[in-house]
Amino acid sequence: MPTDTPPNPETSPERSSGELIRFEQVTKRFGENTVLDHLDFSVDAGKHVTLIGPSGSGKTTILRLLMTLLKPDEGTITVDGKKLFPASEKERREARKQIGMVFQQFNLFPNMSVLRNITEAPVTVLGMSKDEAVERAKGLLDMVGLADKCDARPSQLSGGQQQRVAIARALAMRPKVLLLDEVTSALDPELVAGVLDLLRDIARTTDITMLCVTHEMNFARDISDQVLMFDAGRVIETGPPEQIFNEPENDRTREFLSAIL
């Protein structure tokens, strides 16, 4: 499982056959503040990668760049060989089809029923027939344990239920990559386990690639093939979770982990 070579900013990383996501020399600044500094890294298809690090270290920025919610100042980002940056709007739309995202605040559409939240994009973006989209949405709702909530409005659901709908909505687009941005941080503590269990199931039973920013270190340990430790816009340590969590080599990693564990 954890066979990836650590990304090395000094040499151009070799393109492995299963490589799905690739950041090359990506720089992102917010004003004077450089959040990502000539970052190189890649993720192989089917891997579950967790990004950890202190806040402001650039983890969430990476997810937001991949989702094209932000634009890099420099560098290239590719997904499944398709350019995300730099690219035309049309190329970007095409490449973006491979990617789904689950947000900290769920971001369900409050003006739509739960079912329509899930069918909207498959029908309008993928051109799926309404019947097929509804059938698949019901299957997904069943999987996330909310088969009886089809007609509910998001506001009638608990935070944990909303987040499970948001996961179903992202999966309905059949993305190759699922981005998880602190998906349990906005939840009441008693609701966290249900969402994490669902994600563990998805990680175990599908071949979807996951990129995950989380403060749930036990969850990270469970599902990750690889952990990337970020500090000041760079990957300072990478490895399988056992190694990062049990025998971190970098002092900053040790400090960070002892502060949060």
Place this chain on the structure above:
Amino acid sequence: MKWDWNAVSDFMPHFWDGLLVTLQILVLGSLVSFALGLVWALLMRVPSRFVTWPVGVVTEFVRNTPLLVQLFFLFYVLPEWNITFSALTTGVVAIGLHYSTYTMQVYRAGIEGVPVGQWEAATALNLPLKRTWTAVILPQAIRRVVPALGNYVISMLKDTPLLMAITVLEMLGEARLFSQQNFQFTEPLTVIGVAFIVISYLASLALRALERRLAH
């Protein structure tokens, strides 16, 4: 001063005519202002100064000049360029245009009030821009602005008598005509005053019912 019920009953046929015209102005004027205001608000979001600058100047101009002046302008000046409408049509256009410059600000606030996460979710699902607007942003924005739009409807109701100045016989016009012909001012003016209160009240009830229905 005596109150004369006969004057009231004599006035009533004229009152109903005036009421009908007032309601026409109100309903059509509201529809014009709702539609046009949304157009202005959307044009102001086009990322080009060649669009936002002229729209901004025109709407700022209309908002900051008196409705009465605009009524006179449309009614007396446009015919000189061989553009003629009936007095009622001119009045509806003027009042709708005038209020659209207010409703545009209401829409703008409503659109800006939709959380940025909704845009991000739409991007994450790869929804086309047009679909993002029609299925996600506008339904939420409009629901937010219904109370504010409703207040402008009531405000507009109170401006409908201005159309009297361009010969439209709405309620005040009918009352004045009746008063001048019969030298009885108290009764017709009281009747239309009560009518304005009743319409405002019914409109606010309807508005509250609509707000409740739109809550989700």
